[in-house]
Amino acid sequence: MKETKRKLLDFLITAKRQGKSVAGYGAPGKGNTLLNYAASGRTSSTTRWIGVRTAREVPAGHPRPDLPPREDSRDPPDYVLILPWNLRDEIIEQMSHIREWGGQFVVPIPEVKVYP
Numbered sequence: 001m002k003e004t005k006r007k008l009l010d011f012l013i014t015a016k017r018q019g020k021s022v023a024g025y026g027a028p029g030k031g032n033t034l035l036n037y038a039a040s041g042r043t044s045s046t047t048r049w050i051g052v053r054t055a056r057e058v059p060a061g062h063p064r065p066d067l068p069p070r071e072d073s074r075d076p077p078d079y080v081l082i083l084p085w086n087l088r089d090e091i092i093e094q095m096s097h098i099r100e101w102g103g104q105f106v107v108p109i110p111e112v113k114v115y116p
Helices: 002-017 029-039 069-074 085-094 096-101
Strands: 022-025 048-050 079-082 104-107 113-115
Touching: 002 022, 002 029, 079 085, 085 096, 085 104, 096 104
Parallel strands: 022 048, 022 079, 079 104
Antiparallel strands: 104 113
16 A cells, blocks of 8 residues: 555656646545545645535545536646546546546556556
């Protein structure tokens, strides 16, 4: 798990340094746990949120409101971090419109992998 943490944190920091935006999609407990572990609770400085269904799914202290999945095109992210990684294929299909602006998907488990 430490290697997973390091790779995810490296990805988030590198994206931020490159001026890229990362938006988390979905907010299952395991995804929030992973982000809090990987970024030591500082995910609001490296990610923003799209596609969460209810306010209770947004991690505590995060400034972004909950948005329906299609509203992300107002401020398109460079990367969509898929937190329910077990639903990767379904979410990539559901959110395929992000490719219209060059957005890419990122899955953190079992390895950090970017999907065009």
